[in-house]
Amino acid sequence: MATRKPAVKSLTVAKSPATASDADRIEVRKTYKLYIGGAFARTESGRSYLVSGADGSPLANANRASRKDLRDAVRAARKGFSGWADRTAMNRGQVLYRVAELMEGRRDQFAEEVRQAEGVSVARAREITLRAIDRWVWYAGWADKIAQVLGASNPVAADYFNFTIPEATGVVGIVASETSSLLGLVSRLAPPLVTGNAVVVLASETRPLPAITLTEVLGTSDVPAGVVNVLTGRKRELVPVLAAHVDIDALDVWGVPDELRTDTELAAADSVKRIARRPRGVTDARFDWLDDRASERPEWIAAYLEMKTVWHPIGV
């Protein structure tokens, strides 16, 4: 890899404060990979792109995923879906809570990556990180309650027992927020996940590194392999493939660049995908992810649920 992009040599990754004793030590740098089917994989295309911090300084090379990687991710998600959806609701809630637990332990690392990626102050980066952790907790708690809020027993006008229960839609494609590299991602990732959907995420193109670090948490927090898959790369290249893939049931177009949105939704129509959009009048760049009321919504969970209604006669 290093031979292809000379710029890599000048990278400065999140450094811990140097002490006298590490002055001579050469730092071990991290390779940022894709996350497909529970494995940290390099793109099959062998391509990468340079990711710079908000201040313009180079941070690392990220994989530039190909359409083949995307198809692999969808296949992994489909495989992961049934097992995840079949878990008990309480179990899924515990797994999401576990993600929060592990993020808490690495919060300084996340805060530093968010600071570099988004160019915010240390205090702000810390606030964003802690809120991302808390958001997992908020959505985790919905796992075994959403069916009671959105489900129903229906008093039909005949002798039938009739009830409606929500079920996960299936495989969800998420085009993540371009600006909010961690909190925006978590806020849109947790809602489909908590009810049993499997997801394929296209991370922020310009700020992908926190998403990849998040996959390291997911990989060690009992989220089954394939349930979350994360790709980095060019949205212009990958969004059309994601939108047109027939084995994706729903699409979150939140982070789709405005100029691609219509074409994305046109492609999604060919397999009748459910489309989750930003609320009317909301822009990605201006959205306040720290506003709990705005980002913690049962409707965001409902966007990836199918209502199933079951009838049975009553009689002796």
Next chain:
Amino acid sequence: MRLMATEQSRLLPWSGDRAAAGWGLGDGQAIPWEYAPAPESRDVVTIRSRYGLFIDGREVQASDGGVFSTVNPATEEIIAEVAKATPADVDRAIRAARRAQKTRWGSLPGRERAKYLFRIARLLQERSREFAVLETMDSGKPIKESRDVDVPLAAAHFWYYAGWADKLEYAFPGRVARPLGVAAQVIPWNFPLLMLSWKIAPALAAGNTVVLKPASTTPLSALLFAEVCRQADLPAGVVNIIPGPSDIGMHLVSHPGVDKVAFTGSTAVGKLIQRAVAGTDKGLTLELGGKAANIVFEDAALDQAVEGIVNGIYFNQGEVCCAGSRLLVQESIAETITEKLKDRLGTIRVGDPLDKNTDVGAINSRAQLEKITELVAAGVAEGADMYQPACDLPDRGYFFRPTLFTNVAQSHRIAKEEIFGPVLSVLTFRTPDEAVEKANNTPYGLSAGVWTEKGSRILWMARKMRAGVVWANTFNRFDPTSPFGGYKESGFGREGGMHGLHAYVRLEDR
């Protein structure tokens, strides 16, 4: 019908000297007696020779004066001429709906909106026989069904949603539900009045106004509904009805002046409509096609199951998006079920939809009849075994015999494509897992049926079905309180129940 020739050559014509005991043994013989005609009177409804559009509370002609004819599919006679909406009429209707939403309906307190909807429900009940006869004449469905299913359910829908109009805050706890504005609604020809009620009732309850395009072969009940709106003194522009061809429907849903689009119809058209709203902020709900599996386990109550299978596929001539068109029978009982079905088919009465004894009426249009005929021919050509009972069909009109295919493979067109006609494909399975796999092996996911006496298996199957409605030991039941809608390419969003409100509101913080 050319297709029947081979089959009929095998069938003996009924002659009066056959013993009564000889019928109904699965050999395809006709019933050895005839039912006296029991026609419903047409006089209960006054059908005019000409109908206009319903825009802004008034009946108006199309902007270019154009009309089209609507035909009784049972007689092929023209019933009436109907104004054919133009793009200019669509504009006019949307403007009227917008004005009504802004100036009156949107700000009317929920409890007052409710009373209008209750009025409409009552008027539909009061005029139920008119609607039933008109619906049957325009669509070809048996009077028994329009009278006992379509019209009462339509009234019940308005009744149900009327009560929600002033209780929206309880449907969306923690949120304030605001109307979206103007809803563009396009409905199919299989349940014209019922689909109208599914669309209009929740929209109005939530404070929206509507522009509705009925199907071009069945516009009359919607236009009679316009009369009900006037009788109810519904404010002008709250409901607008613009019959016309499908391109007018596309014009309507593509119009920048609408906030929400609701469509019931084929998956192919649904995709076009989803494309038409791509990149906009319009809300969208789609209720599309289906290819439902009706699964019968060996421990099922077989005679009840046979009734359910017949109701599942021959109800409304099979012109039902959720029809149980794929019968999956456990191998050990396949032969028994098939024989019982053949017997039962021999007792189905096909004919004059206005006859109160008719079970299967007329196919809605010549085009639909041709589509059914083509797919049935494909079934024969692909090697499935066809069975049809020897019933007489009327000389005129679009009729098709109840049809049963055995020896069907999953790859056959009749097992994959939505036929939208009285055609059942029988497939078999051995294990519950195989039943699940076959049932879900379709891009559709609207409904499914399960027949077994084992409770835990019912619930297991219900969980495994990727379908929006699961009927266990029953089929084709509908109720306004019961959400209806599909998984996968059968569409998204639900109609009916509290869930049906969701498509017509914007949620805001308190």
